[in-house]
Amino acid sequence: MNGYYFCLHSNIGRLPIGLYQLIPIRSIQQCLQAFVSRIRVVLQTKRLADTDINKKIVMNLLDSKVSEKLWTISSECVKDDYYCLHNLISADDAKRRIGFMAFSVSKPPITIILECKLKIDLNSIKIHSVLDSLRSTRFQIMVEFNDEQALKTRTIADITVDDEFNGFCISNVQDTGTDEASLKHIAIEDHLQKYIRDFNKLIIVIKDTKLKRAPVLKKIEILGTLTGTNKKEEVDEIMNLLNPIPIIQNSKEDIPQIPGSSTSEEFQIPEEFLDSITMDILNLPYILPSGAIVDETTLQKHKRREEAYGRYPSDPFTGVLFSANSEPKFDAALKNRLDVFKLKYSHEIEIKNSCRSVGRKEKLCEPSTSKQFNNHISKKIKLNKESSSLDDIIQTIYRNKQISSFINPQQPQSSINVCAKCNSKDNIVLYQISTCNHIFCKKCLVQSNSVCFACSTTFENRHVVKLNL
Secondary structure (H helix, E strand, C coil): CCCCEEEEECCHHHCCCCCEEEEECCCHHHHHHHHHHHHHHHHHHHHHHHHHHHCCCCEECCCCCCHHHHEEEEECCCECCCCCHHHHHCCCHHHHHHCEEECCCCCCCEEEEEEEEEEEEEEEEEEECEECCEEEEEEEEEEEEECCCCEEEEEEEEEECCCCCCEEEEECCCCCCCCCCCEEEEECCHHHHHHHCCEEEEEEEEEEEHHHCCCEECEEEEEEEECCCCCHHHHHHHHHHHCCCCCCCCCCCCCCCCCCCCCCCCCCCCHHHECCCCCCECCCEEECCCCCEEEHHHHHHHHHHHHHCCCCCECCCCCCECCCCCCCEECHHHHHHHHHHHHHCCCCHHHHCCCCCCCCCCCCCCCCCHHHHHCCCCCCCCCCCCCCCHHHHHHHHHHCCCCCCCCCCCCCCCCCCCCCCCCCCCCCCEEEECCCCCEEEHHHHHHCCCECCCCCCECCHHHEEECCC
């Protein structure tokens, strides 16, 4: 057998280990021994590789515990002082809830650069693009990588967010949906997978907004793993802060518990489903002209309180009166998301104790309109058929408490108002002294020298009220 060679092809498990190897042999027994030895090496190497995969850990790299240590954020656009860009990576949860909004003079497109101090492998990105009544609608997501010692950028996603979603989630897993129903799910194409490995710079471009308003971002989450090219000490420091749970990254059936994300075991109601005034879970959400979201019951309570003080209904946050062009609108898209959330967590106590819009005894209030808000008469009034004068009709309305009055309804005014001195009543303007309720024309009032002609009571200028006939 001398002079013969045995060609061993080792590609078991698709591992690039010794693709071809020529082994000189002297006998059939040596050939079999060499083959078995090689198989053992290949299987052991494959087992070690599987162990490394299982040790990969997915974490929220923008968690508030590590975000300021890991990331820097920058943009050339003009920022609002309160809604600053740093809120997106702040360690303060209160600032994170504020979000980012560009100054009103800034128009799309604007570029936001997130740079990580360590190399990462990207798993998914979640971007919430709605802040109050403002909405960013088109995005371009890019990564920067090294190509033959030169920095290059590559677009991994170009997204348009519809009104039914509050943002989007791009992932490297070919999945049909996301755990958050309010986010639009986009899968990264296969030929772009290599660009989201071992990089440290992410570029977000806001290309358009709704109604051409200021660009906004509510929240950003970057889920991924730290690569093996980083220093072990730096990786250990981040891992100790996050305490993540190891998972099999390539498994689609297992659901990882990601620190800092919305998949925690503790039940929490999302902020978008809470009333801006009472902080209770919404039932029939209405969006106010100021952009705040309140429940229909809260809106009706505010309306009744305003009527009790003789005021027209207004926005409780700005005080601007409701009108045909500025009135509360029913948010149907939010209602759909709210129903899905309540159905999913119907076993929770908070959901069981919340109000229902279907199946309850009382009748729902009709959607609010400008006509309804500007008309204080809410039901029919039974009038006496014998009453023909306008004063009798008005007093009947006051007694039924159907409209608010700035004067005491228990003291009806005389149907004919005349000057107490000159008895003038035709085509003149009359004034009433609030301290004694006597009425005078302007000419007699000027001559009075702050003393009533009828009862000799002194009064001041602030006590004189113009009488509306």
